[in-house]
Amino acid sequence: MAERAIGTDISPPDLHAKITGRARYAEDFHAEGMAFAKLLLSPMPHARVRSVDTSRAEAMEGVLGILRASELPRPEQGTREGALSDEPLYEGAPILAVAAVDETTAAAAVEAIRVDLEPLPFVLDPLDSLRESGPNARTDGNVPGEDGPTSLKWPDSVFDEAGPDRLPMGEPTAEWAIGDVDAAFGEADVIVEETIVHQSVTHHPMEPRSCMAYWQNGKLFLHGSTQSTERTRGPVAAMAGIDVEDVVMIGEYCGGGFGSKISGVPIMAVPAVLSRKIGRPVMLRITRYEENYIGRARAGFQGWAKIGFRSDGRMTALDLYLVQDSGAYGASDFFTAGTVATASYQPENMRFRGVPVYTNTPPRSAQRAPGGAQIVAMLEPVVDKAARELGVDRLEIRKINAPGHDGWLGPNQGPFTSAYVREALDLGGELFDWEARSQLSGRREGTRVTGVGMGLSPFTAGSNGRDGLLVIRPDGKLHVHQGIGNLGTHSIADTARAASDVLDLDWDDVVVVWGDTSKHLPFSTVQAGSQTTHAHTRANHAAGEAMVGLLQELAALELGGSATDYRVADGRVFRAGNRAAGLSFAQAAERAIARGGKFSGGEIPEDLHDVTKGAVAGLAGEGLIAAAKDNYGQPGAVFTWVATFAQVELDVETGEVEIVDLASTTDCGTVIHPRSLAAQTNGGVFQGIGMAKSQRWVFDPQWGIPFTKRFYTARPPGILDVPLSPRFAAVNEPDPHTPVGAKGIGEPPVGAGEAAYACAVADAMGGLCLCRTPLTSDMILAELEGRPRPYGLLDTHV
Amino acid sequence: MAVIRDMIPPFELYQPAGVDDAVRLMEQYGDEGWVLAGGLDTFDWFKDRIKRPAAVIDLAAVDEIRGIAEGGDGGLDIGAMTSLTAVAEHADVQSRYPLLAEAAGLVATPQIRNQGTLGGNIVQDTRCWYYRSGWPCYRAGGNICYASTRRAMNREHCIMGADRCVAVNPSDTAPALVALDAEMVVASSSGERTYAAADFFIGPDIDIERMTVLEPGDLLTRIVLPAPREGARWYFEKIRDRKSWDFSLVTVASMLQVQGGVIQDARVVVNSIAPYPVRMGAVEAAIRGREPSDETGQMAGEIAVEGARALRHNDYKIALTRNLVKRSIRDAA
Amino acid sequence: MEFLRRALNPWGEDVPIGVSWDLIWAAVIIGAVFVVVHALMVPKKVATGEIDESEAEGLPEKLQRHTVGARGFHWSMSATMFALLITAFFPVIGIQFPWVTIHWIAGVLLILTVIYHIYHVFAKQDFWTMWIDRRDVEEGKLGLKAALGRSVERPRAGKYPVDQKMFHHVAMIATLGAVVTGVLMMFRVDNFLLPMNTYMFSDATWGWVYVIHGVCGIGLIFLVIAHVYFAIRPEKRWMTWSMINGWIDRNRYLENHDPARWTVDGGSQTAEAEGD
Secondary structure, eight states: OOOOOTTSOOOOTTHHHHHHTOOOOGGGOOOTTOEEEEEEEOSSSSEEEEEEEOHHHHTSTTEEEEEEGGGSSSOOBTTBOOSSOSSOOSTTOEEEEEEESSHHHHHHHHHHOEEEEEEOOOOSSHHHHHBTTOOOSBTTBSEEETTEEEOOOBOHHHHHHHOTTSOOOOOOSEEEEESOHHHHHHHOSEEEEEEEEEOOOBOOOSSOOOEEEEEETTEEEEEEOOSOSGGGHHHHHHHHTSOGGGEEEEOSOOSOOTTTTBTBOGGGHHHHHHHHHHTSOEEEOOOHHHHHHHSOBOOEEEEEEEEEEOTTSOEEEEEEEEEEEOTTTOOOHHHHHHHHHHHHHOOSEEEEEEEEEOOSSOOOOOOSSTTHHHHHHHHHHHHHHHHHHHTOOHHHHHHHHSOOTTOEETTTTEEBSOOOHHHHHHHHHHHHTHHHHGGGTTOEETTEEEEEEEEEEEEEOOOOOOEEEEEEOTTSOEEEEOOSOOSSSSHHHHTTHHHHHHTTOOGGGEEEEOSBGGGOOOOOOOSOTTOHHHHHHHHHHHHHHHHHHHHHHHHHHHHOSOGGGEEEETTEEEETTEEEEEEEHHHHHHHHHHHOGGGGTSSOOTTSOHHHHHHHHHHTTSSEEEEEEOOSOOOSBOEEEEEEEEEEEEETTTOOEEEEEEEEEEEOBSOSOHHHHHHHHHHHHHHHHHHHHTOOOOEETTTTEEOOOSHHHHOOOOGGGSOSSOEEEEOOOOOTTSSSOBOOOSSHHHHHHHHHHHHHHHHHTTTOOOOBSOOOHHHHHHHHHTOOOSSOTTOOOO | OOOOOSOOOOOEEEOOSSHHHHHHHHHHHGGGEEEESSOTTHHHHHHTTSSOOSEEEEGGGOGGGSSEEEOGGGOEEEETTSBHHHHHHOHHHHHHOHHHHHHHHTSSOHHHHHHOBHHHHHHOOOOOHHHHTTOOOGGGTSSOOGGGSTTOOOTTSOSSSOBSBOOOOOOSHHHHHHHTTOEEEEEETTEEEEEEHHHHBOOTTTOTTOSBSOOTTOEEEEEEEOOOOTTEEEEEEEEOSSSSSOOOSEEEEEEEEEETTEEEEEEEEEESSSSSOEEOHHHHHHHTTSOSSHHHHHHHHHHHTTTOOOOSSOTHHHHHHHHHHHHHHHSOO | OOSEEEEEOTTSOEEEEEEOTHHHHHHHHHHHHHHHHHHHHSOOOOOOOOOOHHHHTTOOSEEEOSOHHHHHHHHHHHHHHHHHHHHHHTTTTTOOOOOHHHHHHHHHHHHHHHHHHHHHHHHTSOGGGGOOOHHHHHHHHHHHHHHTTOOOOOOOBSSSOHHHHHHHHHHHHHHHHHHHHHHHHGGGSOOSSSOOOTTSSOHHHHHHHHHHHHHHHHHHHHHHHHHHHHHHSGGGHHHHHHHHHSEEEHHHHHHHBOTTTSOOOHHHHHHHTTOO
16 A cells, blocks of 8 residues: 555655756746846826837837837726736836847836826825725726726715724625624623724735746747646736637746736736737846736725624624725725634624725735735734623633534625634644633733734635546656646645545655646646635546546456456556556556547546646547546535634833744644645744734825835845744644545635734733734834824824 | 836946055046945845946955954954954954944844945945935935925834934944944045044934945945953844844944943943934933933933934834833843 | 936926036136126226215215114125025035024024015115116116226216115025025924925925025025125225215215215214114
8 A cells, every 4th residue: 555645744846946946937937039028117106198208219229129008919998907007007007018138228228218197196095085085096986886996985074973093984885794783782791893904015925927928830938927827828818819729838836926926917918919029039027126016915904893792702793894905906805804704703693894995006916815814813803802801711702603514604604614613723722722821911021021812714725626637657657737836835746645645656656747738737726715725636536536447447448357346556456356467557558548548538528627628638648548527516615714822022112022932723624734734824824923013015195106115125024033933733624525625724824823913912912902904013112102103093004 | 217126237347456446446436436345235226226326346355354353452453344244253243342243143134144244234325215215305415305294104214313304324233333432444545534433424414415424435444443341231232123134123232331330431322213323422421320220221211312303103213212222221231 | 517406206207406506616606707807807996086065065974874774684684694605505515514404594584684674674764765767777877888998977876876776686586586485495394483394385396496596595606706896895895884884974975976866964864873
């Protein structure tokens, strides 16, 4: 028997290339005659291009071509963002691109271009835009309507009644309710009410979204940084105005996406179209500065929460109002936030209201638990406040309200596939020694006060219906074709284990094929929503089962007997009870090629996606080929929960907070790869702590221009800002509705880290909740010293 | 004309092998020349195409101003091109001037300390993000301070010493060197001059476009530390948002002479609250003859922030300065 | 040489930010050239000594030309003006010191001085004595001819000769320009009189405010050079003295001033010579 791969630590196949520097990212590629492009960015947060004078640039030696927004096949329409725009909606929006023989020339050419811009009204703060006299970020409106953006204004009285530190709550654009919150508040024993704020932050992946494109015989070859390889072809084809079959997407490595590179990025259109225009390969190296603008960001919230509890700690009413900073092109975080809140607390009654408002700030996209991280970080300290008033232990109050397997999600109150939330909380309580640690609350040593806190963070963690594609080649190896991308999470390898385990194959005999759509990759999930582990353990499990069937059938044909007489293990298919009577995988591959038909891609299952069918056809005759769709079914929402516990020490003379201990636990179903799971969880927790503690996205309100364009000003956390040995454990109970039992982990740790930090800091401050991110040392010190607050409670971009 | 960032424009590169050659080149190019030490300040400016010198004079090969040697009178003589790592890890610096070792060791990151030099850390330009964004503010020769406007984002800016410009000096080693009473040796074509560290830094009231006395053609060559004083206690603390790769919000450096339980002499310096490291003369005078106790620290803290004025978002610096000065008396060791 | 200093504002728009400092040297050089050329070309006007004695009848020995108030104004203005020019331009040319506070305080004193002057002119003095009328134009033409060496009979002036009037008006324009723009600039420096309001105008408008302030300031460099030069010229020193002690003697009066245009009531003038 081969060692079961699932549940063990492995070295992923891309590891050596990465740590030795041999891994080639998009900007490491070179093509014969390659030109370089540079972007001209809008200097204004909102403007209209009146005219562009490129004559001086075009006269420069070495300048090869200039690309304008109008030349893109699908220019900006409605709220759809184009790679280039003649009505830039944020400072830093690309207006045009210049190609030249080298970057120095391209940059000089950009500088030589005169752009005549008409400044238009701009707005950074959603609340400003909702005022009667406030500007709209877009000429067509400030909020999404049924047929595109529309203008929403609240009467001044709404703002006057709210005052400066409480959310004004006018007419929302989205609203849903469960039960009757008002009645529930009437009966509640404890009611807490807070202004809650979450900042917008940029993604800051290590690898900016550089890309290189060239054309050969009508096909577009694009080297880019993407989270999802196969699913990037479609968007790229649309950008270039060509059929999806004519796109070859190459992206073996992705230096971080966090949701900002899910299925290609708009800027890929620039090298793709410019390359076709000038007839040369075009490399567009995106700089850190540019990445700050076009690299996507998390949507921020200004909100209000009112929560009612029964004396036993049960949440009976949750009333939530969120105003979302949607950036220039929109985001749906706010709606997800309302849903995620139900997965934390299962409130007996709930009302959700929200308004997403366009602002003249860079585009938003999913960022690791979009909506989820924000709502968890904002609400958990409010729940702590209630627990203090109720006299209920803070861990206990989570357990009281957490969903069980009979739990429900969102306004439709649909079921979960599994929910070992209380188990995760119990495990965390043990791992962190909550009972003893929570006694340290408020302990003062010198100028340092101890605070202890925890956060529980749910997020979606799976999907179904994708395809798996396996090939046993004459080399005897199992080639697992992965259409998913390699964004550093090891999922290209870890989901392949589902197939190798079904085949009872040693991991060393598995070859993972990924990162280049010319290698015949199957239809996959977009690598977002923490779906990949769930979706592709299933797809590869299905393909593995199909492969077992094919091997048995083939063996029966070759060696006699019926298929059910055969077993598969250790790289052989053999007669049960007699390992010698069988075929090695290498032999099986050769026989499959000889027989053709369904054994070697000649017959293709009908239920496969067209992309997978194309891939199978492309591989036909190369070995024993099994392709299958995940038809296992999914009777509920797949969710993962992470609980993070933090102990901090707050220096009351400086406002500085040191995190002295961190522990996290999760219910993410079956553990596939323990080391990688711990790394994913801790990394997400750190990312969340960064948002809560030090990271910032500061704009000058007068000019609408951001300053945090470098790592040192944006301040994502460093390794010294967190304990060196954070602890981690997983419940490791399989989800019963998926064959491998595994759920995703990518997203929920972020909110857990944020919430644990925020709750621990509030604890160190005697339960004082500022309920906002970031919560920096200056804000803390101002509170401790009773000095004027550096920012208003509803201020964003601080 | 469109603006483009993150792309270093071409320049002439000179790599002189000695101070004399370097100074000659600096004189030759004047305003058009740029002296390059570790490059940590320089390359930000170059990448953003804001500073565009015709010639860059790279000091990497000027070995005569790299390294740490015994100075006269029992002091130490540190070449301006000595890396911050070398300063922080040098046995004599650690044993005799732990204040400086601590300060140098808290700069940015290990990589930056390996590359960055003590001289560069001392003469570095301010990190005011309005100025560093290439906006035409006073410091850049313009007629406005964007950072002091009513809605400006000025959490990191001045609470004292402002004069139109409200940028702060970001150096970690500067306050340590002022506290240690170091001397700065400056070479130029007209010979060598020496400044007390406290006089080396200037405010915008004197020259709004410079942070130090250095003018085009001047090269900081050496930092001379006087012999350590017997029985000296010291304190250094840098408050920042992250524990690495971050400039300080407020930094305090103090040296106390304590005899018989009483402060005989003191130097208390605070940085990142003004455009220059602020030597707290009134604090020093007030604590002389007192015990380095909590009460003395309390009093010192209050005196330190007398006259401090907050901008829109940096009131916390007043409390932080008061508390750090208090600590620097109370907790000096 | 550029006339303006320009910069790209945060939105990449090309805006003026001030006048070119090269113009300082231009003003100094033009002033110096003017002084040298004037000194070489214009002969010292020798007093004719020919006085119509009949006109002297009833006139005291000393006639008041400037009241204490007028002299106070002049010297206050000159002190503040020197303070303003020194604090404005010395730092630019490399003599550095903390200048801003002195500059704006001097500016405030100058404004108070000017307000006093305006009040004084309207309330206590005859506003029209400084007005340039037809006879002044005639006087100016003849004066110019005389200066160019033509043999003409130069008419006597009213209380103020036309060149003094012209200087006054040019200096007035430059000073008011500097004062008005200077007051606006006070909104950009920290002072206890006016609140900071940096974005009161668009940056282009601010740029022109700075340009006007600079042009006026640099113009005043030239005007001060010319003024000081004339003040120390031998044939004009009697006027300079009169700005110190307030009076001129009868002969100067009759020699340079037309009693018909500047009527001095002798008895009361002497009595009031030291009063206002």
